[in-house]
Amino acid sequence: MPYANRFVGIDISKSSFDVCVLPDEEHATFANTDEGIGAFLALLGRFKGIERLILEPTGGYERAVEASLLAARMPVAKINAKQVRQFARACGQLSKTDRIDAFILADYGRRLETRLLDPRSPAQSLLKELVQRYRQLAHMIVQEKNRREKLTGKTKVLIEESLRFLSDQRHAVTEDMQLCIKSDPDLAKKAEVLMSLKGIGLKTACFLLADLPELGTLTKGQIAKLVGVAPLNRDSGLMRGKRMISGGRRQIRDALYIAALPAIRFDPTMKGFYTRLKTNAKPSKVALVAVMRKMIIILNARLRATVPTPS
Numbered sequence: 673m674p675y676a677n678r679f680v681g682i683d684i685s686k687s688s689f690d691v692c693v694l695p696d697e698e699h700a701t702f703a704n705t706d707e708g709i710g711a712f713l714a715l716l717g718r719f720k721g722i723e724r725l726i727l728e729p730t731g732g733y734e735r736a737v738e739a740s741l742l743a744a745r746m747p748v749a750k751i752n753a754k755q756v757r758q759f760a761r762a763c764g765q766l767s768k769t770d771r772i773d774a775f776i777l778a779d780y781g782r783r784l785e786t787r788l789l790d791p792r793s794p795a796q797s798l799l800k801e802l803v804q805r806y807r808q809l810a811h812m813i814v815q816e817k818n819r820r821e822k823l824t825g826k827t828k829v830l831i832e833e834s835l836r837f838l839s840d841q842r843h844a845v846t847e848d849m850q851l852c853i854k855s856d857p858d859l860a861k862k863a864e865v866l867m868s869l870k871g872i873g874l875k876t877a878c879f880l881l882a883d884l885p886e887l888g889t890l891t892k893g894q895i896a897k898l899v900g901v902a903p904l905n906r907d908s909g910l911m912r913g914k915r916m917i918s919g920g921r922r923q924i925r926d927a928l929y930i931a932a933l934p935a936i937r938f939d940p941t942m943k944g945f946y947t948r949l950k951t952n953a954k955p956s957k958v959a960l961v962a963v964m965r966k967m968i969i970i971l972n973a974r975l976r977a978t979v980p981t982p983s
Contacts (some may be wrong), residue, residue: 675930675943677721677723678693678694678695678696678722678723679693679694679723679724679726679779679782680692680716680722680724680725680726680749680781681694681720681723681773681774681775681776681777681778681780682726682727682734682737682774682777682779683725683727683728683770683774683777683921684704684727684728684730684731684733684734684847685733685770685811686703686704686733686772686813687703688702688938689702689704689708689712690770690771690775691712692774692778693719693778694769694775694779694782694831695782697775698929699774700715701770703867704733704737704742709736709740711746712737712739713741716746718899721748722747723747723781724747724748724749724751724781724786724788725741725746725747725749726750726751726777726778726780726786726839726881727748727751728750728756728777742789742791743791743882744794746790749781749786749787749789751780751786751906755780759776759780759976760776762910772778785906792885793844793856793858793859795852795855795856795859796856796881796885798852798876799849799852799853799859799881799882800882801880801884802845802849802852802878803878803883804882805845806842806845806849806875806878807923808848809841809845810842812838813835813838813839816834816838817835820832820835823879834911840912849874849875849878850874852873853881857913859881860919862877862975863877863878863883864881865971865974865975865978866881866909866974866975869967869970869971869974870935870939870942871931871932871933871935871939871967872971873931876927878906879923879924880927880971881928883921883923884921884924885967886898887971887972887975888972888976889976891928892973895918895968895969895972896965896968896969897920898920898921899920899921899924899968900919900921900922900924900925901920901925901928901961901968902918902965924968925964928964928967928968929964930965931964932960932964936960936963936964942966942967946960946963949962967981
């Protein structure tokens with residue numbers, strides 16, 4: 673096999689995953705089980721010069737494959753599914769099968785720059801799962817409260833019981849998140865740095881640590897774009913459009929929005945920044961997004977300065 677650089681696309685579903693190795697164009701399918709993942713790792717052992725293995729989020733079905741590859745110290749990149757689909761259309765590939773998707777992922781890695789995933793510690797993995805569960809419970813509580821408004825009698829009593837159970841579990845998950853942070857010195861140090869900024873409490877710090885592991889490793893422009901709070905140009909020819917935010921990680925933006933509200937009330941720096949923007953006739957929403965952007969840039973800088981980046 674004479675190729676020096678190889679790219680492996682992995683399209684993962686609940687029961688199986690398809691693999692494509694480029695430029696060899698070798699395809700294979702494995703069961704999404706421990707045995708299947710082991711067979712996949714054995715296949716990878718046949719190839720030299722693997723530069724990148726590319727996969728996309730699939731609602732959690734990718735976790736076992738991702739964890740095994742990272743444990744084997746393989747160069748893994750996880751790409752946003754929307755970006756991959758847009759890349760496929762740009763290449764003229766409109767058909768969609770598991771085999772084609774694996775090829776598209778490998779081709780994406782071969783043609784475009786991708787960022788490697790860092791291995792997560794057991795505490796980081798647990799924190800991510802707890803944060804995900806917290807969000808699920810919060811969503812279910814909102815749904816049950818909406819149902820309660822339309823009901824009376826026995827059904828309303830049943831929903832009240834469900835709400836008590838969900839609220840108690842959410843409280844327990846919050847405590848588990850706190851214990852998880854305290855159990856890992858690295859996470860505890862990072863959480864302390866994040867909470868040094870007014871508006872960032874324990875829950876917001878947990879959300880940032882779980883869903884934004886790149887925080888503290890990127891430039892201010894990169895972190896703002898990754899979160900989705902960087903204004904993007906909308907210019908073409910003589911037209912000059914409004915700068916708007918787009919894309920990014922919505923869940924992180926939601927957490928920053930909640931954190932920005934007390935920040936513009938109790939943090940003199942953020943309050944002054946917000947007031948200046950409002951004085952300059954900026955709409956309230958635009959000014960608040962600017963505060964969110966400033967907050968994530970400050971957190972990124974503090975984390976980079978305080979916590980050494982692993983080599």
